[in-house]
Amino acid sequence: MSIPQPLISHALFRAYDVRGVYADNLTEHSVRLIGQAIGSQLRDRGEQTVVVGRDGRLSSPALAQAAIEGLMAAGCHVTDVGLVPTPVLYFAVQSGLAPHGVMITGSHNPPDQNGIKIVINGECQYNERIQRLYERIMRGELWHQPAAGRVQTANILNAYQHTVCQQIHLQRRLRIGLDCGNGATALLAEQLFRDLGCEVYPLFCEVDGNFPNHSPDPTQPANLQALQTLVRAQALDIGMAFDGDGDRLIAVDGNGHILWPDRILILLAQAVLPQQPGRMVAYDVKCTYRLDQAIRDAGGVPSMCISGHSLLKKHMREHNAVLGGEFSGHIVLRDRGMEYDDGMYIAARLLEVLAQETAAPAQIFARIPEGCSTPEHKVYFASYEAAGEAMALWMQHQQLQAQRLITLDGMRAEYADGWGLARASNTSPTLTLRFEADTPERLEAIRALFRADIQRLQLTPEALPF
Structure with a gap:
């Protein structure tokens, strides 16, 4: 007996946006459903106008069309601004072209990936607001009023x-x-x-x-x-x-x-x-x-x-x-x-x-003082969940000898002459780390503390990038 497949992959719904691999978990079907869920959310509030844009990825035209179809299925009025940078979509919303926006973009990720950034009343959606779209789809709480939907195009670049x-x-x-x-x-x-x-x-x-x-x-x-x-x-x-x-x-x-x-x-x-x-x-x-x-x-x-x-x-x-x-x-x-x-x-x-x-x-x-610092180092895991579990374990058992430990977002261990940060990324299945100190010697000493902690707790079998 075959196991029924879910309507849509939960893994698409990230902290700041929707994100996935095109033709794998991110398909025209899934984006159509997400568009319909966004439209249904707007219709519940008595609203229906939305602007849609897309980036230059090869999959973006098809996914933008799917998003528009989903929005129209919910009875929304769509203004399609076509290929634009994400900030131009934000500008269109702020300028009053529509109070809400949907941007098809994979941002800085590899070519096979794509996603959706969602703007409601001028505010980018995040965390539980994005999760509610998934829950709405799974519960089937979707408006079906395609006759009320319509689309027009606009050039906002000029x-x-x-x-x-x-x-x-x-x-x-x-x-x-x-x-x-x-x-x-x-x-x-x-x-x-x-x-x-x-x-x-x-x-x-x-x-x-x-x-x-x-x-x-x-x-x-x-x-x-x-x-x-x-x-x-x-x-x-x-x-x-x-x-x-x-x-x-x-x-x-x-x-x-x-x-x-x-x-x-x-x-x-x-x-x-x-x-x-x-x-x-x-x-x-x-x-x-x-x-x-x-x-x-x-x-x-x-x-x-x-x-x-x-x-x-x-x-x-x-x-x-x-x-x-x-x-x-x-x-x-x-x-x-x-x-x-x-x-x-x-x-x-x-x-x-x-x-x-x-x-x-x-x-x-x-004229701006600059110490010794690193770019972001990334330690890769098999999944977002695995990275999150490793971070939680580390925070519980860390021995970083910090003068001040800030746990606002991961761990930022501060010392008299530098600091190190480790946090679980929300945009890739990684722990990201960064270091800064007044001298190269202290930079390496702080990195060594973090390396030793990772190895002591056996957080990853992979070679560390720092």
């Missing part, structure tokens, strides 16, 4: 570009490298930054869902090598790299040195807080310990928060924070009314700050 160019003015011409990584920002980034007055040197600015040049994740240093080479070869002021759907930014200075987002946050805080004294600046647990004092020195109030772009934005709204960001590259700057994480917009705001001085960006960033 309005987005116009808004950014109206907001941002560079006092001098900067020579910049742009690495769109064949992601959705390739649609408009090159022209946008030319319109802002930059001399642009483009890399991989053609949308290609195969991502033939490098993975669409600029937080991995290997994926920045082409940009670093370009910046040095052309003696550019700065290089900017975006992830696959454009909501993350990583930069490199004119020497090719990586400017991690926590250092970008410090510079933006120093620029913004004099006009916004006493406002909160939020940052996630993966950011440098130097942020706290830098924010205070600039006249702001620092606030550490849980990692996750949806949770960051929620924290910022609740506390009226003017600026917030994650080490992963999600940055939100709200002083001019933009309420969402947008790699291109933040890149433009960063250029605006840098253009106010005649000094090279590398010299400007050199």
Whole structure:
């Protein structure tokens, strides 16, 4: 006797979005059901207008069509904005095109993966709100009013570009490298930054869902090598790299040195807080310990928060924070009314700050103290559950000898001259770790404490990446 298959895989419903492998657990059928569940949730509230966008992945057109069909089956009115970066979908919602949005995107993940980011009343959905969609599908609580549904198309790209160019003015011409990584920002980034007055040197600015040049994740240093080479070869002021759907930014200075987002946050805080004294600046647990004092020195109030772009934005709204960001590259700057994480917009705001001085960006960033730090290390597990269980076991039995242990999101062990972090990722079946210290010797000593703990508890049979 065959075992009945579930309507839809529960594994799709993650902490910040829906995510899966195309044609495996993420199919047109499953996305149609999710679209219908989102539409049913809206119809329960007496609402029915929603905007739908998609990134440049090969599976995105079919999945976007399935989402639209599901929304229409519930009787929703859909505005299809087509291929756009995720922040342009957010812009469409904030601009009033519709109060709700559905974005088909695999973000920074490999080409065979895809997903859905969901915006309800301008707020990205997360945790239990996403789980409720799964529960609704499994209970069969779905509206069936296809005759009431309709779809129209709209071009929102020009309005987005116009808004950014109206907001941002560079006092001098900067020579910049742009690495769109064949992601959705390739649609408009090159022209946008030319319109802002930059001399642009483009890399991989053609949308290609195969991502033939490098993975669409600029937080991995290997994926920045082409940009670093370009910046040095052309003696550019700065290089900017975006992830696959454009909501993350990583930069490199004119020497090719990586400017991690926590250092970008410090510079933006120093620029913004004099006009916004006493406002909160939020940052996630993966950011440098130097942020706290830098924010205070600039006249702001620092606030550490849980990692996750949806949770960051929620924290910022609740506390009226003017600026917030994650080490992963999600940055939100709200002083001019933009309420969402947008790699291109933040890149433009960063250029605006840098253009106010005649000094090279590398010299400007050199004023910001920098210790010894690592990128994120990832320890892979067979499943999200296995990674979570390993993290829980470690937290229960850790011997990290920390002066202060922060358990807001995983474990951040702080010492007099550095810190180490371990947490279970919500976007991959991994434990992610990061370290920072004042000297290379102390950095290695802190890493050694974490290594010893992992080996003592036998958390993984795999070789550690640090």
